[in-house]
Amino acid sequence: MAFLEIEQLGMCYGASRVLRNVSFSVDEGELIAILGPSGCGKTTLLNAVSGIAYPSEGKITLSGRDITALPPEKRRFGVVFQGYALFPNLTVEKNVAYGLASWDARKRADRVREMLELVGLADFCGRYPNQLSGGQQQRVALARALAPEPHILLLDEPFSALDASIRQQLAEELRRLQRQIGITTIMVTHDQQEAMSMADRIVIMKDGRIAQTGTPAEIYEAPADRFVASFIGRMNFLSFSFMEGREYGIRGEDIVVTEATELVLGQPHTWTAQIMDVCYLGAVVRMDLLLQDYSTRLWAEMPASAAAKFKKGGIVAVHLPQNKWRSWNGD
Amino acid sequence: MSRPSPRGVLLQILLLCLLFPALIYPLYMLLVRSVSDAEGNFVGAANFLEYLHSPGLFSSFVHSLTISTTVTALVVPAAFLLAYGLTHTRFSGRRICGLLVLLPLFVPSLLPAIGFVYLFGAQGIARFLLCGQELYGPLGIVLGNAVFTLPHATLLLLTSLRSVDSRLYMASACLGAGPWRKFTTVTLPNARYGIINASFVVFTLSITDFGVPKVLGGDYSVLSTEIFSQVIGQQNFTMGALISLVLMAPTVLTLTLDAWARRAHARLRVQNARPVSDVEQKSSPLFGVVCWGILLLPMASIAVVVFASFTAFWPYDMTLVPDNYFFEEAGYSLSSLGTSVAMALCVAVFGTALLYTGAYLVERGQIPAALKRLYRLLLLLPLSLPGLVLGLAYIFAFNSGPFSFLYDSFAILVINTIVHFSTVAHLTCVSALAKVDDNYEKAGRSMGVPAWKTALRVVVPQCRLPLSDVFFYLFINAMTTVSSMAFLCGGKYTVAAISIVNMYDSGYLGSAAAMNTLVLAVTAGAGVLHVLYKKIVSR
Numbered sequence: 073m074a075f076l077e078i079e080q081l082g083m084c085y086g087a088s089r090v091l092r093n094v095s096f097s098v099d100e101g102e103l104i105a106i107l108g109p110s111g112c113g114k115t116t117l118l119n120a121v122s123g124i125a126y127p128s129e130g131k132i133t134l135s136g137r138d139i140t141a142l143p144p145e146k147r148r149f150g151v152v153f154q155g156y157a158l159f160p161n162l163t164v165e166k167n168v169a170y171g172l173a174s175w176d177a178r179k180r181a182d183r184v185r186e187m188l189e190l191v192g193l194a195d196f197c198g199r200y201p202n203q204l205s206g207g208q209q210q211r212v213a214l215a216r217a218l219a220p221e222p223h224i225l226l227l228d229e230p231f232s233a234l235d236a237s238i239r240q241q242l243a244e245e246l247r248r249l250q251r252q253i254g255i256t257t258i259m260v261t262h263d264q265q266e267a268m269s270m271a272d273r274i275v276i277m278k279d280g281r282i283a284q285t286g287t288p289a290e291i292y293e294a295p296a297d298r299f300v301a302s303f304i305g306r307m308n309f310l311s312f313s314f315m316e317g318r319e320y321g322i323r324g325e326d327i328v329v330t331e332a333t334e335l336v337l338g339q340p341h342t343w344t345a346q347i348m349d350v351c352y353l354g355a356v357v358r359m360d361l362l363l364q365d366y367s368t369r370l371w372a373e374m375p376a377s378a379a380a381k382f383k384k385g386g387i388v389a390v391h392l393p394q395n396k397w398r399s400w401n402g403d
Numbered sequence: 404m405s406r407p408s409p410r411g412v413l414l415q416i417l418l419l420c421l422l423f424p425a426l427i428y429p430l431y432m433l434l435v436r437s438v439s440d441a442e443g444n445f446v447g448a449a450n451f452l453e454y455l456h457s458p459g460l461f462s463s464f465v466h467s468l469t470i471s472t473t474v475t476a477l478v479v480p481a482a483f484l485l486a487y488g489l490t491h492t493r494f495s496g497r498r499i500c501g502l503l504v505l506l507p508l509f510v511p512s513l514l515p516a517i518g519f520v521y522l523f524g525a526q527g528i529a530r531f532l533l534c535g536q537e538l539y540g541p542l543g544i545v546l547g548n549a550v551f552t553l554p555h556a557t558l559l560l561l562t563s564l565r566s567v568d569s570r571l572y573m574a575s576a577c578l579g580a581g582p583w584r585k586f587t588t589v590t591l592p593n594a595r596y597g598i599i600n601a602s603f604v605v606f607t608l609s610i611t612d613f614g615v616p617k618v619l620g621g622d623y624s625v626l627s628t629e630i631f632s633q634v635i636g637q638q639n640f641t642m643g644a645l646i647s648l649v650l651m652a653p654t655v656l657t658l659t660l661d662a663w664a665r666r667a668h669a670r671l672r673v674q675n676a677r678p679v680s681d682v683e684q685k686s687s688p689l690f691g692v693v694c695w696g697i698l699l700l701p702m703a704s705i706a707v708v709v710f711a712s713f714t715a716f717w718p719y720d721m722t723l724v725p726d727n728y729f730f731e732e733a734g735y736s737l738s739s740l741g742t743s744v745a746m747a748l749c750v751a752v753f754g755t756a757l758l759y760t761g762a763y764l765v766e767r768g769q770i771p772a773a774l775k776r777l778y779r780l781l782l783l784l785p786l787s788l789p790g791l792v793l794g795l796a797y798i799f800a801f802n803s804g805p806f807s808f809l810y811d812s813f814a815i816l817v818i819n820t821i822v823h824f825s826t827v828a829h830l831t832c833v834s835a836l837a838k839v840d841d842n843y844e845k846a847g848r849s850m851g852v853p854a855w856k857t858a859l860r861v862v863v864p865q866c867r868l869p870l871s872d873v874f875f876y877l878f879i880n881a882m883t884t885v886s887s888m889a890f891l892c893g894g895k896y897t898v899a900a901i902s903i904v905n906m907y908d909s910g911y912l913g914s915a916a917a918m919n920t921l922v923l924a925v926t927a928g929a930g931v932l933h934v935l936y937k938k939i940v941s942r
Binding site: 115119122123124143144145147148149150151153154155157158159160161171173174216217220266402 | 538568570571573574575577578579580581584588589592593
């Protein structure tokens with residue numbers, strides 16, 4: 073039995089169904105990322121889990137107990153909201169102590185200090201939220217959510233309001249903290265890199281449904297459909313159909329680009345192509361290729377050192393090794 | 404900052420020049436008169452000392468403070484309950500309730516006052532409810548002021564309660580807070596400035612109002628009626644000028660406090676707040692009862708006037724007849740309504756155009772900062788000027804001297820009313836312009852189009868909705884204002900609101916009710932057009 077079980081969740085706003093048949097489970101201590109483009113229903117799903125929104129169908133169980141109808145006040149789930157929703161009229165200290173109203177004063181003060189030390193903001197207890205930077209606000213929100221010892225931590229786009237430069241650092245910090253406390257966490261994000269780097273497992277959503285659930289590697293290696301294939305990493309879709317009902321694609325880094333010699337071109341799944349553009353990205357180089365049929369365009373990625381000899385406009389051999397093809401059921 | 408544009412500077416200077424006879428010169432004359440004797444000789448503080456030593460005069464100051472404090476203490480909690488019910492709960496008829504709250508904004512402040520005469524006056528049908536108390540006096544003024552200030556306070560509190568970020572409620576719920584804790588830690592702190600602001604507005608409105616105490620004051624004099632009786636009754640212009648300054652003191656004080664409170668509250672403003680949504684609204688029949696209960700008195704006081712205007716002789720002969728609408732029988736005519744509509748249209752058209760131009764130059768024009776500061780400062784002044792005071796200042800400025808050609812003209816009514824309501828209209832234009840992207844004029848100029856062309860073709864169309872709000876605001880207020888017209892009407896031109904006062908004074912209560920109903924019909928019609936226009940534009 074999983075720690076948190078979400079079964080057949082469905083939700084309607086008026087006539088539009090924002091969630092349908094959403095089922096997944098979360099194990100204790102796990103970090104799950106719910107990933108999807110904006111408007112896919114991921115925040116609604118998070119609201120249903122936290123109790124803020126009431127699902128029209130389905131069931132949520134926590135350690136075997138049905139909590140579907142439990143209001144948020146009774147759930148003891150810690151939530152970090154998008155934009156943090158810190159109480160602007162309360163100091164950092166009082167924000168963190170907000171969920172500890174029923175604790176006795178001594179324990180409460182200790183817990184607040186412990187939490188602020190945990191996120192490295194012990195010196196900021198007297199400040200107001202508007203006197204903090206975005207990163208500091210996020211850490212206060214985290215401390216506030218963790219203080220009442222919640223069963224589960226829910227994060228709604230925790231990094232979206234932050235500068236790119238500070239994002240990665242805070243993401244690593246959050247991941248370390250989550251492992252250290254061992255708290256079960258569900259994080260909602262639209263950023264696939266964030267999800268890939270942080271999550272134990274990813275739930276990919278599209279149009280209110282789950283498209284695929286799996287570890288980052290599983291999803292990258294074996295995308296369940298065309299949407300997942302293009303949303304996680306980039307995929308070259310191979311238009312020549314080999315088998316009815318299946319679609320094929322290949323990742324850019326799996327394409328082998330070599331000098332066009334007769335020997336190479338004699339091998340299977342090898343074509344000549346013209347280099348339409350070469351884009352230098354630092355560690356890797358991306359190449360836009362036009363196959364000899366003058367209609368198929370591919371992009372390939374390779375280490376900068378391997379690409380040095382290729383120039384824009386040159387003719388090369390492109391090999392698509394069959395063991396690297398990914399396939400999924402076509403629509 | 405780039406090079407000032409000569410056209411912009413010229414236009415701004417022109418607007419400032421217009422403000423000279425319309426605002427600065429009258430105020431200067433008011434000040435001069437308050438420190439002069441009847442012959443115009445400078446006497447310094449002598450008038451003020453005389454004022455302090457005449458108990459009859461000073462008592463009106465105490466009365467005004469008492470009345471305004473009472474009204475504030477009654478109206479703000481009621482408005483808070485209303486606003487809370489409308490934003491945070493659901494009950495049957497909530498939408499209609501939200502519309503009816505605004506109804507008193509569409510009528511002159513003396514309409515509900517006349518309603519109270521019908522309800523609780525000598526022949527009032529609900530007189531028994533007062534338990535033998537006299538309507539004419541403090542009770543009547545408090546009731547009348549409460550009714551016409553309620554929508555102002557409710558509107559401010561609605562905005563303030565709606566703007567609370569709904570995520571704060573969610574956060575508070577997820578941290579285990581119950582309804583009461585949510586109210587004290589989220590709702591109240593975020594509405595605090597709204598409450599303070601509403602209190603100041605109610606206090607200022609009721610201390611400066613003239614219509615209600617004129618009708619319901621009886622022998623109980625307040626500052627505004629005292630000014631009027633000094634000037635009109637005793638021809639004591641000096642004392643009128645001096646009491647005007649006294650009346651301005653509390654207004655200036657509350658405005659200063661309000662500015663301070665606004666700054667102190669800035670910390671609570673949340674960027675990209677998500678307003679309270681349906682999710683947070685709990686169904687509550689109790690709040691339904693409370694909200695409808697609060698609305699009962701204003702609705703009754705307005706409805707009774709409309710109904711009574713069609714009766715033959717209230718309350719003895721209740722047959723429905725249109726007789727009250729034949730104003731000629733009472734020695735009056737419908738022309739005052741025509742004057743009002745014409746005046747209100749002129750105020751709305753010219754006021755919107757001038758104030759928008761001014762706001763545009765201040766916000767986006769390339770003109771020296773000193774000019775901008777001066778204009779902003781001058782346009783904040785009218786907010787602290789009670790209508791009666793401004794009217795009196797106009798009398799001093801225009802009955803003789805360089806601008807006397809305006810005396811007793813239609814233009815003076817229009818100018819006075821534009822100036823009287825300019826602050827709110829100006830601020831609305833400013834906030835609308837602040838929402839328009841800064842770079843349009845630059846983008847236009849980079850394509851060789853002069854800034855004023857881009858302003859007309861790109862910026863103005865984007866301000867259509869707020870501009871229609873300003874137009875509507877000016878029109879409604881021009882139709883209903885009593886206080887600023889009290890001194891300026893009486894010669895060639897009389898507006899509807901003043902003819903209502905005159906009808907009431909000479910005992911034609913039915914005619915007064917009928918004229919009130921006509922004003923309400925015009926303003927309500929304008930309201931419907933306004934809503935339709937907004938619907939069409941935003942589609």
